[in-house]
Amino acid sequence: MSLQEHNFRELLLKGNSRSYTDFVADIVSRRPELLNDLWEIYLAIEEPVSRRAAWIIDTASEHKPGWVEPYLPRLIEMLPRFNHDGLKRHALRIIARMPFPPHLEGELMDITFRWLLSLTESVAVKMYCIQILYRLSVNEPDILQELYDTIEFQMADGTPGFRSIGSKMMCHIDRDILRQKMGK
Numbered sequence: 001m002s003l004q005e006h007n008f009r010e011l012l013l014k015g016n017s018r019s020y021t022d023f024v025a026d027i028v029s030r031r032p033e034l035l036n037d038l039w040e041i042y043l044a045i046e047e048p049v050s051r052r053a054a055w056i057i058d059t060a061s062e063h064k065p066g067w068v069e070p071y072l073p074r075l076i077e078m079l080p081r082f083n084h085d086g087l088k089r090h091a092l093r094i095i096a097r098m099p100f101p102p103h104l105e106g107e108l109m110d111i112t113f114r115w116l117l118s119l120t121e122s123v124a125v126k127m128y129c130i131q132i133l134y135r136l137s138v139n140e141p142d143i144l145q146e147l148y149d150t151i152e153f154q155m156a157d158g159t160p161g162f163r164s165i166g167s168k169m170m171c172h173i174d175r176d177i178l179r180q181k182m183g184k
Contacts, residue, residue, distance in 0.1 A: 008034060008037050008038065008041065009041060009049055011024060011027075012024065012041065012049050012052040012053055012056070013048070013049055013052070016048070016052060021052070021055050021056055021059055022059060024056050025056050025059040025060040028056060028060050029060060029063070029064065032067070035067055038053050038056060038057055039053075039057065039071050041053040042054045042057055042087075043074065043075070043078055045078075045081060045082065045083075045087065047084060050084075050087060051084055051086040051087055051090075054086060054087055054090035054091065055086070055090055057090070057094065058090040058093055058094050061094055061097070062097075065097060065098060068094055068097075068098055069098065072094075072095065072098055072101060073101050073103075073104055075091055075094065075095065076095065076101065076104045076107060076108050077104070077107070078091070079091060079092075079107075079108075079111045080111055085121075085122050085124075085125060088115070088121070088125045089122065089124045089125055089128065092112075092125060092128030092129065092132065093128055095108070095128075095132060096128050096131045096132050096135070100132075100135070100136065102139075105136055105139065105140070108132060108136065109133065109136050109140070109143065112128075112129040112132050112133050112136075113129070113133065113146075113150065115129050116129040116130065116133070116150055116151075116154075117150060117154075123158075123159050123161040123162045123165070126154075126162060126165075127161075127162075127165050130147070130151065130165065130166070130169050133147050134147065134169060134172065134173070137173075137176070141176075141180055144173050144176055144177050144180070145177060147169075147173060148170055148173045148174070148177070151166040151169060151170055151173075152166075152170065154166065155167070
């Protein structure tokens, strides 16, 4: 571990608020050479520092999405290893905003369907899974019905948040399935 990475880890551990995250994201924005260290910390999966790095990357990439693109394949490949809701949520939020690497769409589809079906995943993780799967349906329209059925299956036992997101997405999917059937 370099001295710079060591100091960066200490910086990440000093605070865990939105304002502190914005502060560190601003530092990274002004010093992009820190970005690689930040990604290494995130993908090392060491709590709590990896989760804090994820939040900062997520925040910074809202304004500089190009910073994420080179790391996106590795992030998608790491998804199955993430065991903390925060790591999953930030990863999915980042991925949902980016173009998907075509060679990883199958892997992304697999993990997002598994997490969507899971009884233990949070509403936020499931929401991003739904968004990603819906976007994947542009290239794989055959998954629309499966996505619809998966959401519908979970509606009865879902939280109010899930039911709200699920019903809105089911309306979009219904519309898209109808268009497919009409040949549009």
